[in-house]
Amino acid sequence: MTSMQKLPGFRDFLPDDCAVRNYIFARWREVARRYGFVEWEGPILEPTELYKKKSGSEIVDQLFNFTDKGEREVAMRPELTPTLARVVAAHEREFKKPLKWFSIGRFFRFEKQQRGRLREHFQLNCDIIGETALAADIELLALCIDLLRAFGLTENDVVVRISDREFWTDFLRERNVPADRWDNLLQVIDKFGRESREKTIEKLGELADLVLKVLSEGGKSEKLDRLVDGLRDRGLAEFVDIDVRIVRGLAYYTGIVFELFDRAGNLRAIAGGGRYDNLIQQLSDDAVSMPALGFAMGDVVLGEVVNETPHALKQMQQAIAAERKIDIYVVIAKEKHRADALAQIQQLRDHGYRVDYPLTPTKVARQFQAAEDGGASLALLYGDEWPQVKVKNLTTREESLIPNKALLDSVAKFFNVPDSA
């Protein structure tokens, strides 16, 4: 590998890619704000210890970590939740509860890449802190679903699988299974379907029959029923499947957990999250105890889902085209009027119009081609007509002559901008 190649798993964002990324970010912000969440951000580099503390030392294998010049062990953040817990523990007194925070940022992991899993990606994180009521779980799920709806995805395209860790911990408690075995057993349940049935049975031991029965019949609980009812009240129940096989790998979840998938099941999880009521206390060494819940949604898998869903893809392409287009292309037909044109270009830009023009003498035909390529809806031609400007509607191809002093008004009228002088 030469120094001219990018590192594996990292991405260049050419204009088209950047447009996609910005489209995703815009929808994320729009919907999160709609739910009353406020944006925040943390550092991209954290002490490696922060992640060890939460997830154990095995996680270091997957961290993008190194020793900095001050001999500190640091890691490129693999996720936001530990940072959030630290920040909340330090600052929670400054805010009314519950906190409803979201963040859009870049995250890293040192793993071999494959589809939907790169070494860097962007993630939206949404968290509610300081609320134990199930209403918060429902609200968070509704937000997660509405985020996908904002991309044009429907209940036929995506599904939220919801489970409850308490369902299993209650189950194990009732059968007098010692608490120190719970995490282990939850991992086995999490792997159900990915691992052979024999191996699962072996690991479950005497609980095998019971657990398999629950897994095949599907679990049920009053809490999960209330959750689905809450979503049904909002007309979102069709997006939801109760699936107690979902446990999630991370050990810090304590209650409702969920994952979002494409209905076709071709891709990795689009998003995942749940309730983590003990994490802030644990990470703050018991200084602060706050119930919390949240989820993360990555840009990579989401982008793939949009790509593979025709109506969502069309919506994105239209939005990107509209965002990218310029308003006006200025055609300089006679170079002696370049200065006149530039004076008016400046005025137009000051008024907020997106204006482009040729930097060097260019044939008129090419200038109109550039207007076309830039998506301009209006062309202004500066030439022998001066002090009049020829205004061409590029959609209808109609032309008219406007005195240059009246140009701004004429343009404003064309774009339906209220008179603001």
Next chain:
RNA sequence: GUGAGUGUAGCUCAACUGGUUAGAGCACUGGACUGUGGCUCCAGGGGUUGAGGGUUCAAAUCCCUUCACUCACCCCA
């Protein structure tokens, strides 16, 4: 980290299975076209065939190594 597959122009692919100077479409630049855009025609730029080594009179083609990508495993933030 393990295993398999794939690497030819910016993109999609050719190259008669080892045989002249590696081609085409799209894209890009310019011209036909000295004041009018989605056509058309013509021309041009662009490649150490991912990289390094080996076999051979001769390698994009066969062998080895390495790097990258894809898929599966692993893991899932």
